[in-house]
Amino acid sequence: MAEYILSILRLELMVVFSWGFHRPTALPDDGGLAFKVDGFKHRGWVFVKYNEGKDLFDVELRDNAMTIIRVIEDVYFDQLVNVIDHAVEHTSDYEKRVKRLYNIQ
Secondary structure, three states, X not given: OHHHHHXXXXXXXXXXXXXXXXXXEEOHHXXXXXXXXXXXXXXXXXXXXEEOOOOEEEXXXXXXXXXXXXXXXXXOHHHHHHHHHHHHOOOOOHHHHHHHHOOOO
């Protein structure tokens, strides 16, 4: 399942890299994927777990102490990158913040 989730994320690498994506780790019993992010809205861990009964994904945002901050349930595979992006990185003033971060005029 971890490889499958990675294959979904690889479809939009530029978006995934904007999160500061690193340290991908398969969850026990091949139940999903965990990875670290350094986004504008969330810094810490993202756990993507497969819900076999629903054939959907659940996304958990966790801090560095592994405390669950937010849970987003019932995510379809084709919405996974967008849902994580909005939870981790995308803000209403996203372009302005990127320009300021990279000192772009």
